[in-house]
Amino acid sequence: MTGRRPTALSGLALYLLASIAALFSGSFSVLLAALLLGYAGWQLPETRPQQIARISFFGTLGKMTKDPDSWHSALLVALFNICMFSYYQLASFHFAALELPAQWLGYTGLVLASGSVIGAAINTFLIGRRWPVTALLTPACTLSLIGGVLVLLLAWRVVRSERRLAIPSSGHA
Structure with missing residues (x-):
């Protein structure tokens, strides 16, 4: 359960920052939202799986066009x-x-x-x-x-x- 605690705290922190950003108008909130989204995609463990299966795009496309x-x-x-x-x-x-x-x-x-x-x-x-x-x-x-x-x-x-x-x-x- 301790592995989930930093993730939960990070999620709460991101939610708090996003809520604060929503209070502001204009480009600042858009910039802050983009930064938070980038951080979430780059750092949070949910967005970074341990193993990524490599699948050929063109192989899949070929199978789909023949199906x-x-x-x-x-x-x-x-x-x-x-x-x-x-x-x-x-x-x-x-x-x-x-x-x-x-x-x-x-x-x-x-x-x-x-x-x-x-x-x-x-x-x-x-x-x-x-x-x-x-x-x-x-x-x-x-x-x-x-x-x-x-x-x-x-x-x-x-x-x-x-x-x-x-x-x-x-x-x-």
Whole structure:
């Protein structure tokens, strides 16, 4: 236990110094924070393991590029991110076209974030129960597809309502 005492005291000292630095504004606190971070990375035993395994970057890269599961996972992550960020990019325009309050967009962001957290918790639970990957990915992809279709239907509704509201010009000034 005595080996942990200097580490704990160092951590408390760093925390105290960082708290004091937070009281100051401007470049001094940034400089002090950078110094404390550098000291922690250089001196504290938690950041300096006894044995470091040397692994070839290019060897690992070669294995990953040949592994179809890596490509599959990267593609799924990219597609799910596109789904989420395209919603954030376009939703405000759809809400405005439907004349919905902007506050509702914030609520849907909370729903989306809550759904992500709940989905991650369920995923972690099911992985702990040793569910197969396909049993986890199939419902996720199905829900994403259903959500995409619903957003597409909403977009068509918005376009139709905009066309109805458009006033045809007679060409006269």
